[in-house]
Amino acid sequence: MRLLLVxxxxxxxxxxxxxxxxxxxxxxxxxxxxxxxxxxQEFTYDAAIIDLGLPKLxxxxxxxxxxxxITIPILILTARDKWQDKVNGLNQGADxxxxxxxxxxxLLARVKALIRRNVGQTNPxxxxxxxxxxxxxxxxxxxxxxxxxxxxxxxVLEYLARHPNxxxxxxxxxxxxxxxxxxxDSNVIEVFVKRLRKKISPEQSERYIKTVRGQGYKFxx
Amino acid sequence: MSMVTLSxxxxxxxxxxxxxxxxxxxxxxxxMSAFNQQALLSEQQALEAYSYNLMAGTDIDEQGLxxxxxxxxxxxxxxxxxxxxxxxxxxxxxxxxxxxxxPMQESLEFVSSALGVPVFTALVLNGDSHFxxxxxxxxxxxxxxxPLTFHIVKSKDDYQQRVAVFKQKLWLWLLVIATILFIxxxxxxxxxxxxxxxxxxxxxxxxxxxxxxxxQRYPKELNALNDSLNRLILTESQQRERYKNTLSDLAHxxxxxxxxxxxxxxxxxxxxxxxxxxxxxxxxxxxRASSGQTSWQTGCNLKPIVENTVQGLQxxxxxxxxxxxxxxxxxxxxxxxxxxxxxxLGALIDNACKACARQVNIDINSLGxxxxxxxxxxxxLSIQVSDDGDGIEEQQIGNILKRGYRADSYEQGxxxxxxxxxxxxxxxxxxxxxxxxxxxxxxxxxxxx
Numbered sequence: 001m002r003l004l005l006v007x008x009x010x011x012x013x014x015x016x017x018x019x020x021x022x023x024x025x026x027x028x029x030x031x032x033x034x035x036x037x038x039x040x041q042e043f044t045y046d047a048a049i050i051d052l053g054l055p056k057l058x059x060x061x062x063x064x065x066x067x068x069x070i071t072i073p074i075l076i077l078t079a080r081d082k083w084q085d086k087v088n089g090l091n092q093g094a095d096x097x098x099x100x101x102x103x104x105x106x107l108l109a110r111v112k113a114l115i116r117r118n119v120g121q122t123n124p125x126x127x128x129x130x131x132x133x134x135x136x137x138x139x140x141x142x143x144x145x146x147x148x149x150x151x152x153x154x155x156v157l158e159y160l161a162r163h164p165n166x167x168x169x170x171x172x173x174x175x176x177x178x179x180x181x182x183x184x185d186s187n188v189i190e191v192f193v194k195r196l197r198k199k200i201s202p203e204q205s206e207r208y209i210k211t212v213r214g215q216g217y218k219f220x221x
Numbered sequence: 222m223s224m225v226t227l228s229x230x231x232x233x234x235x236x237x238x239x240x241x242x243x244x245x246x247x248x249x250x251x252x253m254s255a256f257n258q259q260a261l262l263s264e265q266q267a268l269e270a271y272s273y274n275l276m277a278g279t280d281i282d283e284q285g286l287x288x289x290x291x292x293x294x295x296x297x298x299x300x301x302x303x304x305x306x307x308x309x310x311x312x313x314x315x316x317x318x319x320x321x322x323x324p325m326q327e328s329l330e331f332v333s334s335a336l337g338v339p340v341f342t343a344l345v346l347n348g349d350s351h352f353x354x355x356x357x358x359x360x361x362x363x364x365x366x367x368p369l370t371f372h373i374v375k376s377k378d379d380y381q382q383r384v385a386v387f388k389q390k391l392w393l394w395l396l397v398i399a400t401i402l403f404i405x406x407x408x409x410x411x412x413x414x415x416x417x418x419x420x421x422x423x424x425x426x427x428x429x430x431x432x433x434x435x436x437q438r439y440p441k442e443l444n445a446l447n448d449s450l451n452r453l454i455l456t457e458s459q460q461r462e463r464y465k466n467t468l469s470d471l472a473h474x475x476x477x478x479x480x481x482x483x484x485x486x487x488x489x490x491x492x493x494x495x496x497x498x499x500x501x502x503x504x505x506x507x508x509r510a511s512s513g514q515t516s517w518q519t520g521c522n523l524k525p526i527v528e529n530t531v532q533g534l535q536x537x538x539x540x541x542x543x544x545x546x547x548x549x550x551x552x553x554x555x556x557x558x559x560x561x562x563x564x565x566l567g568a569l570i571d572n573a574c575k576a577c578a579r580q581v582n583i584d585i586n587s588l589g590x591x592x593x594x595x596x597x598x599x600x601x602l603s604i605q606v607s608d609d610g611d612g613i614e615e616q617q618i619g620n621i622l623k624r625g626y627r628a629d630s631y632e633q634g635x636x637x638x639x640x641x642x643x644x645x646x647x648x649x650x651x652x653x654x655x656x657x658x659x660x661x662x663x664x665x666x667x668x669x670x
Binding site: 095 | 472479480482483534537568
């Protein structure tokens with residue numbers, strides 16, 4: 001899952017980057033509204049976290065412009081704790097609102113809930129026959145036994161599982177797994193998928209993740 | 222000792238009544254004096270003319286006075302007609318009298334006069350008051366000068382009647398004039414008062430929040446007052462806005478570092494707790510400092526505010542699929558800051574959303590103005606928010622409005638929402654009441670403001 005973080009405070013920006021990254025998200029960080037808009041228009045994200053008091057282009061204007069073409073869930077993270085600001089932000093196009101100071105765990109929970117809601121899933125546990133993915137804890141179980149996955153393997157699995165029965169191209173998968181500056185190599189995706197298949201369905205390779213020749217991968221149970 | 226301040230209307234009425242009481246009698250006195258003088262002069266001239274006529278017809282020969290058989294005049298030949306003519310000798314004896322004079326027992330009291338000097342006096346004749354015009358002239362006979370005094374006497378009846386008629390007519394006209402003056406003054410006072418009444422209406426409209434300033438359509442004498450008033454309103458509004466923005470900036474600049482500190486991995490539990498307290502204090506004190514009503518505040522309609530709030534909260538609680546039942550008239554004016562209206566509605570509805578199972582009811586009603594309250598004649602409001610949750614136990618109701626107390630088990634917030642609402646409501650001299658069980662089954666929060 002790839003997130004866009006637009007926060008002008010350098011310390012908080014770095015802190016959130018480290019925290020969200022450690023939680024398994026690819027995070028692109030920007031420090032002003034114009035840069036945030038550029039990133040949002042140029043790249044594909046699963047959710048955006050936006051501060052309201054931003055230089056160059058304020059948060060509300062950024063959200064308004066983003067909403068002209070982008071439908072990803074947006075969480076406002078701001079010091080403005082007045083209900084008037086909250087209501088304005090939500091009605092401008094944001095999907096959730098968190099006021100500073102906040103608990104980073106609460107931020108993570110809300111981001112996860114937004115992403116879930118965006119793909120039409122309300123339960124944080126995704127179950128597909130014997131396969132179960134706990135998106136809150138970032139844990140995977142086969143027949144209730146935990147499977148050990150690397151962070152990238154988990155990201156691939158969660159993204160595919162959140163879009164079941166849809167063909168996801170390697171390029172799209174790459175976009176959602178890596179940050180902007182990451183040196184991308186499509187062979188790496190093939191390696192992750194191969195490893196994943198071995199771990200979640202060792203006896204039947206394409207039990208969950210099927211290869212659609214020339215197009216990408218499709219997750220189905 | 223406090224001085225009684227009279228209204229403009231009373232001042233004008235007092236001045237006008239006083240003027241009427243002083244001017245009308247003075248007017249009457251002046252006119253009557255002028256009329257009297259003119260009437261007397263007219264009488265004197267008439268008597269004088271008749272006297273010359275009498276003198277022209279009078280002569281003296283060896284036998285004495287030679288008088289014409291008939292005298293030119295109104296009624297000198299009709300007995301007791303009220304017109305009399307006399308000629309007296311130097312000794313004062315009546316040498317001749319007109320036919321209208323009938324001799325009487327008492328003697329006539331004529332005044333003496335110098336030769337050639339006309340005298341106009343009053344004379345009592347037969348007990349009645351008369352005008353007397355006399356002139357002493359000398360007739361020449363055989364180189365002797367014989368002084369004769371000619372008298373023309375006229376009853377005052379005619380004069381007195383004319384004066385009485387004039388007086389009556391004067392009073393009548395003065396009464397008509399006084400009535401016209403009184404009616405015109407009523408209109409004049411109203412015309413004079415109209416700009417003041419309009420100004421008072423506009424000030425009341427500003428107080429009620431229906432206008433944001435007083436208009437300039439007034440006589441120039443009031444323009445200085447209007448300008449000062451508008452400047453006061455504008456300055457107050459700008460100061461309030463500056464104050465709010467400064468507080469908002471302060472909150473922003475404090476809360477971001479607090480967020481960084483709070484999410485520091487090395488932070489101890491005690492420090493985190495203290496940071497939470499600091500955050501709660503900032504939130505509460507800033508809300509208290511920036512909320513509250515003023516007499517110059519423009520009101521805001523609650524209908525769009527509640528609709529926007531519900532729309533926003535529908536997004537926040539999308540997973541709960543809450544049914545919002547909003548009952549609010551098209552125009553329900555809250556005479557306070559829009560931010561405070563959002564704060565009250567936002568906190569109450571958010572609270573209900575957290576507590577509800579599926580349904581939240583919001584009822585907003587205008588209660589009308591109470592003149593006894595310090596509400597600047599503004600209508601009071603009732604805001605009721607109820608839900609179909611589990612409700613609040615009786616023993617928790619007393620604590621629920623205390624700062625930091627949480628009767629719920631929700632994950633977010635500091636338990637400040639209701640305390641903040643309570644603070645805002647208090648600044649508007651309103652009331653927040655909690656009832657543990659609503660018709661829907663959950664709690665019901667009622668704000669009267």
